[in-house]
Amino acid sequence: MKRLITVATGLLLTLHLQAQTLSEKVMQQTCDCVSELTSLQQLQDSLQDCTTKAMVAVMQAGTAEERETLGRVEGITGVFKDVKEQLPDYCYNMRRLVVEGKTKEFYKLSANSKANKHYDTGNQLMDRGDYPGAIKAFEKAVKLDRNFVYAIDHIAVAYRRQENFAEAVKYYQQSLEVFPEGNLAHLNIAVAYTFLNDYDNALKHYKQLAYLYQDDPEGYFGAGKIFMLQANYADALDNLFTAHRMYEKAGSAYKQDSEKLITIVYGELKNKGQLDLFMQKAKEFNIEIN
Structure with missing residues (x-):
């Protein structure tokens, strides 16, 4: 694919204005x-x-x-x-x-000092690669403080590092029961669902991430990736172009990741003889292809 150039004047969107209730x-x-x-x-x-x-x-x-x-x-x-x-x-x-x-309120250490000690122990064990030991320590922390989101999330991390994605999902869900808006849990449960090939649930959490954190490109990037895997290239491009523009605006190195996925979509559409869709979406996002 030719190089992506994002025009700095912003999106050229056609707004369909409807009478407000x-x-x-x-x-x-x-x-x-x-x-x-x-x-x-x-x-x-x-x-x-x-x-x-x-x-x-x-x-x-x-x-x-x-x-x-x-x-x-x-x-x-x-x-x-x-x-x-x-x-x-x-x-x-x-x-x-x-x-x-x-x-x-929720992304902080516990008010229970004993819970924090177990949490610290869990982190030390996880750093040494002792994931079962880390899980036990984090569970002790959660037993003392049921709303200790850091500890719950770290149980999920320990399971994810062991590639036990089903258990990771279980604890990210527990984390979201305490803090439904938690960005780390939404992002990582979406990743875990992706490894489980459960694209519908992965997409649900990426969409929620974009809804709650609309200035963060990660939700759009993740949704774009899932739409691409589902061969829904129109929605994939909407989300990937959105993420790409945000990465570029922030000067983030992650723009290389979005450009890679956009290139893959370009190739898929080219093979299908549907490059008109790609060019249409690029025009909507005011992105020139050189």
């Missing part, structure tokens, strides 16, 4: 308010106020029908319900604050 207008205003916050505590303290201000702003600028809806108790209740249920999906700023707050 009343709840979507309120969510947009609420999300704008949330974007000014800097912590999970601020989000928890300010979300209702942000939503109320958003309703007032939408009511003032809205249609007669929208003003009538927001003038009724059932209308206000319905919009509040929509915002509560849908805002995390609609608003990345909200997801970001939740993830940042919970990361600080």
